[in-house]
Amino acid sequence: MHDVLINTKILVKNNEIACHNRKLLKDKGIFAVNLMSSPGSGKTSIVEKTIVFLKDRIKIAVIVGDIQTDLDAQRIARHGIPVKQINTGRSCHLDAHMIQHTLPCLFEQGEIDLLIIENVGNMACPAEYDLGEDTKVAVMSVTEGDDKPLKYPALFRASLRLLINKVDLLAYTDFNMEKARQNALAINPELTIIATSCADETGIAKWVDSILLEL
Amino acid sequence: MHDVLINTKILVKNNEIACHNRKLLKDKGIFAVNLMSSPGSGKTSIVEKTIVFLKDRIKIAVIVGDIQTDLDAQRIARHGIPVKQINTGRSCHLDAHMIQHTLPCLFEQGEIDLLIIENVGNMACPAEYDLGEDTKVAVMSVTEGDDKPLKYPALFRASLRLLINKVDLLAYTDFNMEKARQNALAINPELTIIATSCADETGIAKWVDSILLEL
Numbered sequence: 001m002h003d004v005l006i007n008t009k010i011l012v013k014n015n016e017i018a019c020h021n022r023k024l025l026k027d028k029g030i031f032a033v034n035l036m037s038s039p040g041s042g043k044t045s046i047v048e049k050t051i052v053f054l055k056d057r058i059k060i061a062v063i064v065g066d067i068q069t070d071l072d073a074q075r076i077a078r079h080g081i082p083v084k085q086i087n088t089g090r091s092c093h094l095d096a097h098m099i100q101h102t103l104p105c106l107f108e109q110g111e112i113d114l115l116i117i118e119n120v121g122n123m124a125c126p127a128e129y130d131l132g133e134d135t136k137v138a139v140m141s142v143t144e145g146d147d148k149p150l151k152y153p154a155l156f157r158a159s160l161r162l163l164i165n166k167v168d169l170l171a172y173t174d175f176n177m178e179k180a181r182q183n184a185l186a187i188n189p190e191l192t193i194i195a196t197s198c199a200d201e202t203g204i205a206k207w208v209d210s211i212l213l214e215l
Numbered sequence: 216m217h218d219v220l221i222n223t224k225i226l227v228k229n230n231e232i233a234c235h236n237r238k239l240l241k242d243k244g245i246f247a248v249n250l251m252s253s254p255g256s257g258k259t260s261i262v263e264k265t266i267v268f269l270k271d272r273i274k275i276a277v278i279v280g281d282i283q284t285d286l287d288a289q290r291i292a293r294h295g296i297p298v299k300q301i302n303t304g305r306s307c308h309l310d311a312h313m314i315q316h317t318l319p320c321l322f323e324q325g326e327i328d329l330l331i332i333e334n335v336g337n338m339a340c341p342a343e344y345d346l347g348e349d350t351k352v353a354v355m356s357v358t359e360g361d362d363k364p365l366k367y368p369a370l371f372r373a374s375l376r377l378l379i380n381k382v383d384l385l386a387y388t389d390f391n392m393e394k395a396r397q398n399a400l401a402i403n404p405e406l407t408i409i410a411t412s413c414a415d416e417t418g419i420a421k422w423v424d425s426i427l428l429e430l
Contacts, residue, residue, distance in 0.1 A: 007305070039253040039338045039367065040359025067339060069365045090222070090369070092307060092339030121366070123254045124282060124307030124337055143358035143381065144255025150284045151336070152254065154305070166358065172384055 007128075014129055017096035021132025024103060025115065031215050032115040034131055036155055037139035038148075039121030042165040044072045045198035046139065046207075047116055051079045053208045058113040058215065061106045065094040065120040072118065082109040093125040096132055113215055123152040127159075134214065135159075138191075141166040142173050146180035149187045156187040161194065163207060168197040222343075229344055232311035236347025239318060240330065246430050247330040249346050251370055252354035253363075254336030257380040259287045260413035261354065261422070262331055266294045268423045273328040273430065276321045280309040280335045287333065297324040308340040311347055328430055338367040342374075349429065350374075353406075356381040357388050361395035364402045371402040376409065378422060383412040 025032050035043050044064070051060055061082040064072045073085035084102050086094060094117065106112065117133060119126040127136070138159035140148050143166060149156040156162065162184050170177070177195070184191055192210065196203035240247050250258050259279070266275055276297040279287045288300035299317050301309060309332065321327065332348060334341040342351070353374035355363050358381060364371040371377065377399050385392070392410070399406050407425065411418035 038255060038336065039363055040356075066366050068368055069362070071362050071365065090343070092337065120339065121253065122307065122337055122339055124335065125340075128305070141255075141358065143356065143384065147284070147286050148254055150286065151281050153283055169358065169384065169387055172387055 011128065014096045017100050018130035018132040021096055021099050021103065025132060025134075028107070028112070030112045030115050031211075032117060032131075032133040033211065034117045034119060034133035034136045035139060036119045036123075036126045036136060036159070037121060038123045038144060041121070041139050041141040041144060042198055043118050043121070043139055044075055046163065046165065046196065047076060047118055048079065049198050049201065049204045050116065050208055050211070051076070051081055053204060054114070054212070055079065055081060058212075059111050060114045060116065061109070061112045063099065063102055063106070063115065063117045065098070065118060067092070067120060082106050082112070088120055092120055092122045093129050094119050094131060095129045099131045114211065123148065123155050127155040127157075135161070137161045137163065139163045139165050140180075142170050142175040146176045146183060149180070149183040153187045156184055156191065159188070159191065161192045161210065163194050163196045163203070165196045165198070167195045167202055168199040226343065229311045232315050233345035233347040236311055236314050236318065240347060240349075243322070243327070245327045245330050246426075247332060247346075247348040248426065249332045249334060249348035249351045250354060251334045251338075251341045251351060251374070252336060253338045253359060256336070256354050256356040256359060257413055258333050258336070258354055259290055261378065261380065261411065262291060262333055263294065264413050264416065264419045265331065265423055265426070266291070266296060268419060269329070269427070270294065270296060273427075274326050275329045275331065276324070276327045278314065278317055278321070278330065278332045280313070280333060282307070282335060297321050297327070303335055307335055307337045308344050309334050309346060310344045314346045329426065338363065338370050342370040342372075350376070352376045352378065354378045354380050355395075357385050357390040361391045361398060364395070364398040368402045371399055371406065374403070374406065376407045376425065378409050378411045378418070380411045380413070382410045382417055383414040
């Protein structure tokens, strides 16, 4: 209980800064997406595909959160768009304060229509930290099992969209797509669920269209 | 920094309780394994295979950590061995206090040679919390990408063994086994690395033999 009480105080402070970030982003006409999942579910590949599909139509910038390394930022930088890596050290999630410090560096690099924030790979804590984004997106891959919405409900409850990724691997797993959908909708009936694959581009057009509608 | 300072205090208290757990387990002649990985890398399947391979030779008990649900405990209970589910609520990891409260219930169910603790699916925080176990084991699956040791170094640094799981899916991914080994050994040169698959039982005998040597 002690741990949770301390976290509540941290969250109140976080949410104040998140409100500030949200106002700043709104004033600049930037739509911000917070992409969350477990490690290795394909967030960076989804960011890359989103850039490939959209970069000739809108201005995109990316913030990448990782405990260590700038490997993901290197992958994204190859697409020639502004990207900032945040290394969280021992922290298992991004918080609003980190985003607040990072936004000015991105703003210096020109106008932005869409800001994608790729959170630290973790199904538990990132969902609890408002960053000031407009929308949260959960990603789960079919290799992780169809029970994940039930085991990590906060992530699926906080999100408006769920990308079920790596569907090209479906035939090689015991993942039950219908059960996964039922589990996700039992936690959050408002979820829009899109099956995606970055290997064969299944669902990527549907995903980017759903984002374009928000801009 | 504030967050980290608070965590340091929590860790000191945790480690005191972990020392108590370790002494209790040693006095009872129980070898304890703490199994850690991201969500969906196959920890529960590895626990099940370990039980199948060893339950006629030694007495096994299991503690399963999850934020919510007792789905994993249900799977393990089918094998007819003592199992206790810990639901951590909002906490993204097990801690020594939770284990301390759970051990008496397991001890009531008879003698134990091997206690397997399946931690909450999370590559970040569990590695920081000593539970009083004898050894930590990291699991990563080939679908998660070969960069994970570099991105989540604490997990790989704290562990003596690394199971690279789901190798039956290797042909369908861009996972580079040699690169994964290099990345893991760059973080921790002492790691024993075993490639495993619960689908075709690759490496399971090697894994269970490595545990039997410790008993």
